[in-house]
Amino acid sequence: MSDFRMPSLGADMEAGTLIKWLKQPGDTVKRGDIVAEVDTDKGAIEIEVFEDGVLDAIVVEPGEKVPVGRTLARIRSAGGPAAEPGGTPAPAPATPPAAAEAVSPAAAPSIPRVTEATPAVTGAVAAPMPRPSARVAASPAARRRAGELGVDLQLLKGSGPGGAITLADVEGAPTGAPAPAVAPDRRQTMRRAIAAAMAKSKREIPHAYVTTTIDMSRTMDWLRAENQRRSIEDRLLPAALLLKAVASAVSDVPDVNGFWTEEQLQPSAPVHIGTAIVLRGGGLIAPALHDVDQRDLSAVMRGLSDLVARARAGALRGSELTDATITVTNLGDLGVEGVLGIIYPPQVAIVGFGRIVDRPWVIEGRIEARPVLSASLSFDHRAVDGHRAGLFLAAVDRRLQSPETL
Amino acid sequence: MPDVAPAPTTVRMTYRDAARAAIRDALQRDPRVFLMGEDVGRYGGAYAVSKGLLAEFGPERIRDTPLSESTFVGAGIGAALGGMRPIVEVMTVNFSLLALDQIVNNAATIRHMSGGQFSVPLVIRMVTGAGRQLAAQHAHSLEGWYAHVPGLRIVAPATLEDVRGMLWTALEDPDPVLIFEHQALYNMEGDLAADAGPVDIDRAIVRRRGDDVTLVTYGGSLFKSLQAAELAMAQGLSVEVIDLRTLRLLDMDTVVASVRRTHHAVIVDEGWRSGSLSAEITTRLVEQAFYDLDAPVARVCTEEVPIPYPKHLEDAAVPQPASILAALQRTTARGGR
Numbered sequence: 001m002s003d004f005r006m007p008s009l010g011a012d013m014e015a016g017t018l019i020k021w022l023k024q025p026g027d028t029v030k031r032g033d034i035v036a037e038v039d040t041d042k043g044a045i046e047i048e049v050f051e052d053g054v055l056d057a058i059v060v061e062p063g064e065k066v067p068v069g070r071t072l073a074r075i076r077s078a079g080g081p082a083a084e085p086g087g088t089p090a091p092a093p094a095t096p097p098a099a100a101e102a103v104s105p106a107a108a109p110s111i112p113r114v115t116e117a118t119p120a121v122t123g124a125v126a127a128p129m130p131r132p133s134a135r136v137a138a139s140p141a142a143r144r145r146a147g148e149l150g151v152d153l154q155l156l157k158g159s160g161p162g163g164a165i166t167l168a169d170v171e172g173a174p175t176g177a178p179a180p181a182v183a184p185d186r187r188q189t190m191r192r193a194i195a196a197a198m199a200k201s202k203r204e205i206p207h208a209y210v211t212t213t214i215d216m217s218r219t220m221d222w223l224r225a226e227n228q229r230r231s232i233e234d235r236l237l238p239a240a241l242l243l244k245a246v247a248s249a250v251s252d253v254p255d256v257n258g259f260w261t262e263e264q265l266q267p268s269a270p271v272h273i274g275t276a277i278v279l280r281g282g283g284l285i286a287p288a289l290h291d292v293d294q295r296d297l298s299a300v301m302r303g304l305s306d307l308v309a310r311a312r313a314g315a316l317r318g319s320e321l322t323d324a325t326i327t328v329t330n331l332g333d334l335g336v337e338g339v340l341g342i343i344y345p346p347q348v349a350i351v352g353f354g355r356i357v358d359r360p361w362v363i364e365g366r367i368e369a370r371p372v373l374s375a376s377l378s379f380d381h382r383a384v385d386g387h388r389a390g391l392f393l394a395a396v397d398r399r400l401q402s403p404e405t406l
Numbered sequence: 407m408p409d410v411a412p413a414p415t416t417v418r419m420t421y422r423d424a425a426r427a428a429i430r431d432a433l434q435r436d437p438r439v440f441l442m443g444e445d446v447g448r449y450g451g452a453y454a455v456s457k458g459l460l461a462e463f464g465p466e467r468i469r470d471t472p473l474s475e476s477t478f479v480g481a482g483i484g485a486a487l488g489g490m491r492p493i494v495e496v497m498t499v500n501f502s503l504l505a506l507d508q509i510v511n512n513a514a515t516i517r518h519m520s521g522g523q524f525s526v527p528l529v530i531r532m533v534t535g536a537g538r539q540l541a542a543q544h545a546h547s548l549e550g551w552y553a554h555v556p557g558l559r560i561v562a563p564a565t566l567e568d569v570r571g572m573l574w575t576a577l578e579d580p581d582p583v584l585i586f587e588h589q590a591l592y593n594m595e596g597d598l599a600a601d602a603g604p605v606d607i608d609r610a611i612v613r614r615r616g617d618d619v620t621l622v623t624y625g626g627s628l629f630k631s632l633q634a635a636e637l638a639m640a641q642g643l644s645v646e647v648i649d650l651r652t653l654r655l656l657d658m659d660t661v662v663a664s665v666r667r668t669h670h671a672v673i674v675d676e677g678w679r680s681g682s683l684s685a686e687i688t689t690r691l692v693e694q695a696f697y698d699l700d701a702p703v704a705r706v707c708t709e710e711v712p713i714p715y716p717k718h719l720e721d722a723a724v725p726q727p728a729s730i731l732a733a734l735q736r737t738t739a740r741g742g743r
Contacts, residue, residue: 139700141669160701161739167669167700 047318138165222403240301247292249395256349274324288324338374348380416597428573443495479505486528514557537590542712564628571605588626610657616646619670624650634730669700679707704737
């Protein structure tokens with residue numbers, strides 16, 4: 001038996017709200033399965049289990065906000081003994097998850113419903129709303145207010161259309177639990193989380209920077225030819241090649257890929273590239289694209305598209321928020337020439353790419369127009385020296401001169 | 407002291423007069439503006455909106471066209487592409503269907519298909535709606551169809567101020583704007599500020615403040631809705647009336663802000679219910695204000711029949727103050743049982 005805990009989904013996360021369980025007690029789970037959704041400052045995240053077994057008991061119900069590290073459920077490892085018969089089963093949540101913004105911890109007492117009486121349909125102008133049998137008819141506004149006030153809808157009599165419980169019915173009812181604080185605006189909380197992480201990084205990490213300009217003509221020529229022979233949906237964007245070049249350059253200079261923890265550099269063997277993604281409506285997030293060094297270009301491209309789509313839809317997985325070993329920020333689409341990023345702790349480096357733009361370029365004494373790219377590396381000078389940082393950018397450049405090997 | 411009468415601050419006129427004043431003003435402001443359509447010149451317009459303008463501005467700028475909507479709407483698109491600012495009058499929205507290809511496939515798409523190189527600064531005015539016994543081929547409300555189409559802006563002036571002020575703003579817009587004038591409004595009389603001028607074509611407006619229920623409407627249904635709100639007030643129900651003014655893009659911010667306060671919504675739409683603007687607004691309320699709704703959204707639409715000719719049947723087919731009042735009572739579960 002082991003505990004499945006609220007994971008830390010980033011250096012800036014202190015607590016998360018369980019949105020819903022995707023597995024029920026008794027379900028078999030495998031390492032990597034998504035078992036629950038958790039709401040964090042950065043959006044709804046799907047969280048995974050890290051062992052095989054059976055979900056034995058759910059400890060935290062949807063709607064509860066718990067600190068990082070708190071047990072969410074117990075998992076019986078494959079072949080382990082079952083829990084005590086009496087100790088199981090957390091009853092299914094009394095309210096469906098969608099309406100459970102503020103489920104009061106006290107379980108609803110089982111009192112017969114007083115809303116059973118069929119509403120009198122009187123000379124109706126419109127057909128009465130069909131009413132799901134087991135569910136109390138209450139307006140969305142009434143349901144939300146009842147959650148805030150801790151009012152049990154089962155105990156109310158509705159005065160709205162078709163006998164539905166209205167806002168006024170709820171507000172006139174005796175209250176139960178105190179109203180929880182209104183959830184703060186998500187955009188504001190994300191802004192604050194970013195602010196905290198960035199301020200901490202700039203305060204604590206001695207940033208140093210190297211920059212270079214890379215001749216992209218080979219890469220762009222190769223990409224053009226490559227995309228000609230690919231179907232439209234399989235075409236590659238330059239961003240995929242850049243990610244791949246970074247991942248590959250890491251093998252030359254492993255020190256830029258890892259973490260600064262406990263006063264020492266801990267290089268990472270896997271290369272998980274945090275990819276900065278702007279969210280619509282403001283804010284950003286840098287989820288990890290896993291094992292970029294192990295994937296071919298098509299897989300990197302697919303992974304990138306998928307990651308962007310899921311980041312914007314708010315459907316990232318927990319591991320994607322915590323696993324990045326180095327970050328890439330690419331502001332080329334915005335038309336800027338270059339960017340010097342701030343390191344996301346505890347990582348030690350962030351690569352910045354600008355726009356690929358035609359510029360005069362000197363080739364053997366002649367000036368030619370060439371597509372060039374401004375690249376930078378911001379690095380934690382505690383962990384890495386300028387020499388190694390320079391070698392790394394040179395390695396990225398070298399990779400982009402032989403794009404066919406990426 | 408000589409007895410000098412102060413200059414009048416308002417002028418008594420009809421909706422028709424205000425529409426005409428808007429066209430005259432545009433013709434005077436900008437030599438690129440001209441009016442084109444069936445019978446707009448010698449006859450003075452099917453609804454007499456352009457009466458007198460031919461004599462004032464001449465046949466170069468007030469142009470009678472053949473009875474071919476596709477031809478003259480297409481010519482308007484060409485003129486707009488060529489740098490003019492045409493006002494094309496289509497007699498009714500029913501007839502505009504003959505020009506649907508020009509409007510939907512050309513006017514609405516040229517900016518897109520030219521990669522932003524060309525725009526179509528065209529204004530099409532057309533008459534919509536029932537109420538004057540013009541029967542099924544002259545009285546439908548199809549503005550909701552046009553509001554489906556990206557690339558068009560759709561506006562529906564319900565007041566003297568708006569019919570006077572929306573035209574110039576529409577002409578200044580680089581993209582095609584369709585203005586829907588309701589046939590039952592032309593004879594409506596009111597006082598218009600003597601210095602009335604251009605108004606925005608972006609925002610909905612609250613025409614009456616209220617706390618209990620939000621009534622969303624536009625065009626010819628506005629005044630019926632205001633009457634219904636008055637009747638509801640007598641029964642203690644405080645109704646906020648929103649005039650959408652612009653049907654694409656819909657100003658949902660104004661609607662949602664009101665519904666967040668009142669928690670109830672009734673939509674009055676002279677289009678048919680199925681697949682209508684009222685359906686779109688209802689859906690957006692569900693998407694944007696679900697947890698603020700305290701009752702199902704109610705709709706008052708035209709019965710799903712071709713608009714009948716007989717007066718009593720025409721009246722029964724379209725929204726009326728009584729049917730709007732019933733919807734207000736139904737959604738708030740007050741009275742009217």
